[in-house]
Amino acid sequence: MNITELDILLVEDNQDDMDLALHALRREKLANRILVVRDGEEALDFFFCRGAYSQRSFDHPPKLVLLDLKLPKVNGLEVLKIIKSDPRTKTIPVVIMTSSKEERDMVASYNLGANSYIQKPVDFDQFRDTVKTIGLYWLVINQPPVTEDTPHFRGAVNEPR
Amino acid sequence: MDAVAATIQQMEAEEDFLMVQRTQKTQAARRVTITVMLLGSLFAMIFLLIAGVAISHQIGINARARAQVTALNTQLEQRVAQRTSDLRSEIAERKLAEQALKNSIAVSDQVLKELADQKFALDQHAIVAVTDVRGTITYVNDKFCAISQYSADELIGENHRILNSGHHPNSFFQNMYRAIAGGEVWHGEIKNRAKDGSIYWVDTTIVPFMSDQGKPRQYVAIRADITERKLTAERLSNQALELSKQAEELAGSRHELETPTLTLRSVLDSMAEGLVAADEQGNFIIWNSAAEKITGMSAAEMPALEWNHHYGVFLPDAITPFPPEENPLLRAIRGESASAQMFLRNSALPQGAWIESIANPLRDKSGALRGGVIAFRDVTQRRVDEREIRKLNDELEQRVAERTAQLQIANQELESFSYSVSHDLRAPLRHIGGFSKMLMEEYGATLEPGARHYLDRIQAGTQKMGLLVDELLNLARVGRHSLNRRPSPLNPIILEVVTILEPDAEGRRVQWEIADLPIVECDPVLVKQIYQNLLANALKFTRARPLTVIEIGYLQHDEDGQTVFTVRDNGIGFNMKYVDKLFGVFQRLHRPEDFEGTGVGLATVQRIVQKHGGQVWAEAEVDKGATFFFTLGLGKQAESKSDGIAAGGQS
Numbered sequence: 001m002n003i004t005e006l007d008i009l010l011v012e013d014n015q016d017d018m019d020l021a022l023h024a025l026r027r028e029k030l031a032n033r034i035l036v037v038r039d040g041e042e043a044l045d046f047f048f049c050r051g052a053y054s055q056r057s058f059d060h061p062p063k064l065v066l067l068d069l070k071l072p073k074v075n076g077l078e079v080l081k082i083i084k085s086d087p088r089t090k091t092i093p094v095v096i097m098t099s100s101k102e103e104r105d106m107v108a109s110y111n112l113g114a115n116s117y118i119q120k121p122v123d124f125d126q127f128r129d130t131v132k133t134i135g136l137y138w139l140v141i142n143q144p145p146v147t148e149d150t151p152h153f154r155g156a157v158n159e160p161r
Numbered sequence: 162m163d164a165v166a167a168t169i170q171q172m173e174a175e176e177d178f179l180m181v182q183r184t185q186k187t188q189a190a191r192r193v194t195i196t197v198m199l200l201g202s203l204f205a206m207i208f209l210l211i212a213g214v215a216i217s218h219q220i221g222i223n224a225r226a227r228a229q230v231t232a233l234n235t236q237l238e239q240r241v242a243q244r245t246s247d248l249r250s251e252i253a254e255r256k257l258a259e260q261a262l263k264n265s266i267a268v269s270d271q272v273l274k275e276l277a278d279q280k281f282a283l284d285q286h287a288i289v290a291v292t293d294v295r296g297t298i299t300y301v302n303d304k305f306c307a308i309s310q311y312s313a314d315e316l317i318g319e320n321h322r323i324l325n326s327g328h329h330p331n332s333f334f335q336n337m338y339r340a341i342a343g344g345e346v347w348h349g350e351i352k353n354r355a356k357d358g359s360i361y362w363v364d365t366t367i368v369p370f371m372s373d374q375g376k377p378r379q380y381v382a383i384r385a386d387i388t389e390r391k392l393t394a395e396r397l398s399n400q401a402l403e404l405s406k407q408a409e410e411l412a413g414s415r416h417e418l419e420t421p422t423l424t425l426r427s428v429l430d431s432m433a434e435g436l437v438a439a440d441e442q443g444n445f446i447i448w449n450s451a452a453e454k455i456t457g458m459s460a461a462e463m464p465a466l467e468w469n470h471h472y473g474v475f476l477p478d479a480i481t482p483f484p485p486e487e488n489p490l491l492r493a494i495r496g497e498s499a500s501a502q503m504f505l506r507n508s509a510l511p512q513g514a515w516i517e518s519i520a521n522p523l524r525d526k527s528g529a530l531r532g533g534v535i536a537f538r539d540v541t542q543r544r545v546d547e548r549e550i551r552k553l554n555d556e557l558e559q560r561v562a563e564r565t566a567q568l569q570i571a572n573q574e575l576e577s578f579s580y581s582v583s584h585d586l587r588a589p590l591r592h593i594g595g596f597s598k599m600l601m602e603e604y605g606a607t608l609e610p611g612a613r614h615y616l617d618r619i620q621a622g623t624q625k626m627g628l629l630v631d632e633l634l635n636l637a638r639v640g641r642h643s644l645n646r647r648p649s650p651l652n653p654i655i656l657e658v659v660t661i662l663e664p665d666a667e668g669r670r671v672q673w674e675i676a677d678l679p680i681v682e683c684d685p686v687l688v689k690q691i692y693q694n695l696l697a698n699a700l701k702f703t704r705a706r707p708l709t710v711i712e713i714g715y716l717q718h719d720e721d722g723q724t725v726f727t728v729r730d731n732g733i734g735f736n737m738k739y740v741d742k743l744f745g746v747f748q749r750l751h752r753p754e755d756f757e758g759t760g761v762g763l764a765t766v767q768r769i770v771q772k773h774g775g776q777v778w779a780e781a782e783v784d785k786g787a788t789f790f791f792t793l794g795l796g797k798q799a800e801s802k803s804d805g806i807a808a809g810g811q812s
Contacts (some may be wrong), residue, residue, distance in 0.1 A: 016592040031671060099587045101634070122593040124589055135505035 007139055009062040010078065011043045013071050018122070021066070021097075024128040027151035035062070040074025041149040043067075044082060047089050061092045064138040067114075069105055077108055084113030093138055108145045166303025167313060169284025171291060174300050176276050178673035183269045190262055201248055205241070210286050218584075288363060289544035294342070296321045296379050308363070308386055310356035323512070326360055328352035341369045341380055362391030401668070433538065435496030438523060439465070439490060440532040451575040455516065455539045456511025465491045474761055477515065489520035493533025496522045502540075514541045570749060579637040586630050594623035632761040639768045642687065649685040651678035651692075651726075658692045665700050670708060676714035679724060683793045687769040695728040695789050701756055702787070723775070723795060729788040734781040743779055766791070 007032065014017045018036055037043045037068035049058060056105035065083075071130040075097065083089040095116040096109045106117050118134065121127045176469040283304045291300035301309075301316045302548070309316065309324055316323070325334075329352065347367045353362055363384035369377040429436055435452035439445050443465035453459050456472050463471055474483040489499035499520045507512035518537035525531050597619045605613055648735040655675055658784075681688070696711065703709040712729040735750045741796060742748040744767040749760040766789075770777040774794025781787035 008199075014588060016596070017588060020592065020595040020599075023595075103629075103638075110744055120587075122356075122590050123624060124455070124591070124598040127591065127595065128680060 004014070005033060005060065006035055007064065008035070009043070009046065009065045010034060011065065011071065011076065012036060012065045013068065014059070017068070020124070020127065022113055024131035025135060027128065028132045028135055030132075030139060039072040040076065040079045043071075044074060045083050045131060047079075047087075047092075048082050050129040058088045059153070061089070062135075063093070063144050065076045065092055065094045066097045067094050069096060069109070077112060078107070080109060080114055082084060082111045088128050093142070093144075095138070096133075166304040168286060168287050168289035168302025168304040169241070169281050170313070171289040171305070172280025172284045173277065173504075174640035175291065176273060180273050180275065183266075183273070184695075187262060187266055187269075194259065198252070198255070201251070202378050205244065219599050237270060248253060277707065283383065286385070288382075288386065290316075290321070290382045290384075292354045292380050292382070292407065294319050294379065298323075308355065308361055309353065315356075324353040326352045326354040326357075337367070341367050342377055344369050344371055350391065351384075352391070356577075361388040362384060364388060371666075372520055377514045416463075435537045436534065437537075438496060438532060438534040440523075442495060443491070443494060446532065452537075454536065455514065456505060457507060465494070469559040473505055473510065474511075475504040475506060477487075479504040479506070489518050489539070490535040493520035493522050495533075495537060496530050498522070504661045511748055513546050514539050516540065528655070537677060563781075575637065576641065579634055582630060582634060582637075589629065590623050590627050590630070593778075594620060594627075597623070629759050629761070632759050632765070636761055636768060639687065639690070639765055639772070642684075642772075645684045646682050647685070648680050649683050649688065651688070651755060654685055654689045655692055655696075658689060658696050661693065662696055662700055665697065666709075670707065671700070671702070671703075671709040671711065674710065674712040676712075678713070678715055679727070681724065681793055683773055684769075686742075686774065688793070691766050691769050691791065692728070692764050697787075698762060699728055699730035699732065699787075701758070701768075702734075702751075703730050704756075705733065706731055723792045725790050725792055727788055727790050731786040734783050734785050734787045736783055737781060740779060742783075744777065 010018065010021060012021065022031055022034070022036070026148065027035060035046070037046055042052075043063050046053045046056065049056040067076050067080060070074055071079070076098070078095060080096070083092065083094070093115045094113070095118060096105075096114045097118045098105065099120055101119045114132070118130060122153070142156060171537075182466055193629065208591050210644055244593055254526070254617070254753040284304065288308055289302040290298055290305050292298050298316045298319050301311075301313050306313050306316065311323070333349075337347050337349065345367075346369070349365055350362060351365050352360060352362050364387045365384045367380050367382045368380045372378040373613045400723075429447060429449040430451075430538055432451050434447060435455040436447055436449045437445060437460070443787045444462065445460035448460035449614050464489070468488050468491065469483045469485045470472070474488065475481060476483055482503075483503055487501075489501045492499040499519050501520075502514055503518065505516050511637075516537050517540045518535050520533055520535035522530055523532040537636035538717050575765045597616050599614045600619075601608075601613065605616075607617070652675065655678070659673055659675075692713075696713075699711045700709070703711070708731075712727070715726045717724060724771060739750050742750065744763045745760075748764075749758060770791045770793070773792075775792035777789065777791040779789045
């Protein structure tokens with residue numbers, strides 16, 4: 001997979017959730033350029049071009065990050081906090097996709113700069129609709145940040161919602 | 162002596178008077194005797210003369226008469242002889258009488274002499290006066306003159322009133338005169354006034370001398386000078402009077418004193434506090450019964466510096482002897498106000514007692530220090546109680562801390578539990594639902610109809626469980642939700658709920674009867690949930706009714722004035738014997754085939770009501786509908802701990 005031309009980064013530790021999500025995305029033809037990382041540490045390596053992702057460049061961020069909150073090693077909120085406080089990564093759109101409808105998680109996510117917060121519906125039809133809507137919106141409707149210049153400059157342009 | 166002389170004089174006069182009387186009587190007797198004798202002789206002579214004349218007349222006239230004369234003569238002679246004999250015997254009698262008289266005179270003389278002696282003696286001893294019946298003094302003896310300071314000349318002829326001192330009331334003399342005028346001897350003590358105005362007292366005996374007619378002729382008063390005795394008596398009497406007055410006054414003042422003293426005494430003795438007062442020398446002047454009870458000892462005389470040792474006074478550590486000069490009562494006597502905690506232990510108080518005392522100086526009206534007073538009480542029991550209370554309190558605090566810690570742990574566990582539930586339970590549900598759906602979509606065509614039916618059942622089960630988990634999470638959230646009370650009009654809330662429930666009522670005839678509800682101090686978000694659950698239930702259990710009537714109202718609670726909110730429906734109701742299960746989590750009174758539901762809704766209502774400090778209950782009858790009642794507490798309740806999420810995050 002070409003990680004420089006990535007549409008979606010899916011941060012998901014659970015195999016079942018991952019499969020369901022990929023199934024839904026694939027159905028909507030949104031899964032062509034998708035990368036899945038399985039924990040928070042790997043996600044951070046990807047964002048900051050470290051370890052397995054050292055060849056990656058900050059210049060080619062994903063168009064959308066689907067971030068679960070409950071993750072091994074470094075949890076989703078920590079990952080969110082780090083990438084949203086770093087000028088090189090802060091403009092990347094992050095949608096929290098979680099089982100939790102906990103108010104504190106929701107509030108914390110928005111406070112840390114999440115671009116959207118979505119509770120995964122139990123009903124699979126609803127889940128698929130949700131995934132479809134998100135994909136269409138962020139990959140098709142939404143105007144992604146300009147890839148030239150410095151990321152922090154680009155960040156000023158991108159204010160979704 | 163003059164008085165005696167006067168008395169003697171008086172007596173002498175009296176005796177002279179008596180003598181004169183006696184002499185007169187004697188002389189009268191003598192005169193009678195002589196007259197009798199002379200008359201006798203005269204009669205004899207006249208008879209003889211008459212006889213002589215008669216004889217010569219006869220001789221001269223009639224010879225015949227001689228014989229008669231002779232006879233007469235004889236008769237006469239006989240009669241003379243008789244007469245002479247009579248006279249002789251009469252004379253003899255006279256002589257005898259004379260002799261007797263002489264004898265009697267001799268006796269009288271003797272008596273008179275004795276009387277004179279007695280009068281002398283009387284005059285020597287007594288004060289004597291004689292008055293006539295009008296009280297005019299006719300005689301006074303020397304002693305009378307002496308005592309009255311008047312001379313006899315001045316007195317005689319004067320009324321006895323001249324000596325009246327004015328001391329006795331008129332009735333006194335009236336009684337006296339009445340007695341003596343009636344012939345009685347009167348005896349009494351009279352206070353007289355002497356010529357110089359001085360006073361003298363005489364013990365007086367007045368003897369009325371009666372005339373032959375039985376009337377008083379004169380009064381003889383015999384008196385003795387009792388001035389000295391009387392004055393002494395008077396003085397004594399005055400003194401007695403004075404004393405009795407003083408006694409009376411004393412009695413009065415004693416009574417006056419006694420009353421407060423008695424009151425004070427009973428007050429002191431009925432006090433629960435010990436009260437001890439000492440004068441400036443340290444002598445105890447008050448030691449009430451409580452003092453005795455508390456110290457176990459009574460007041461004893463000793464130097465003040467030995468008090469602490471004697472009564473066993475220690476510092477509150479119960480070991481160190483109380484410094485003798487620091488004894489609060491002693492300090493009070495020195496003029497200080499002192500209070501002290503002390504421990505008493507002596508032979509009467511082997512267990513010892515903790516004492517709390519306050520001492521103050523005693524000052525008289527002028528402010529001079531006159532001693533000190535100490536009030537004290539046994540605080541042993543209080544100390545025990547306080548220690549017990551402190552211990553209990555510590556235990557309680559300890560338990561509260563433990564319980565709080567446990568609760569905090571439980572709360573954390575609950576929170577992490579519900580967090581896990583929301584993540585971990587929902588995820589597998591999603592997977593079951595998701596994969597079964599995918600199976601159905603991707604391989605459904607190749608599956609047997611029976612297999613597809615099972616897949617449908619799996620789908621339904623996952624949906625049901627998803628709902629259950631969501632409601633359980635909601636219930637848990639209500640528990641953690643911080644109560645945000647504010648004045649909230651209920652009618653808009655209810656209208657909002659009715660709107661939400663519109664889809665459920667679709668195609669049914671539903672009559673909402675909503676009263677004009679008050680504005681209530683409550684958490685509107687939570688109260689909305691109460692109504693949402695209750696109205697959803699009402700709608701659900703009236704499903705079979707051709708006309709559903711749901712009444713939403715309120716009434717005033719009789720007992721504590723709380724407003725009771727009511728939701729009444731005309732649904733299928735329930736049997737009241739299951740009412741206890743109504744509000745329990747997962748408790749259902751109906752089969753799921755008849756009425757869908759999770760059994761969490763009413764538990765959530767109860768949780769919200771309890772959070773408000775209110776109560777919820779229900780009344781129903783099978784097929785006659787049900788009524789739910791709830792209250793929302795009064796005013797501010799202790800709000801549950803905030804879960805730390807800002808109000809803006811509430812859904």
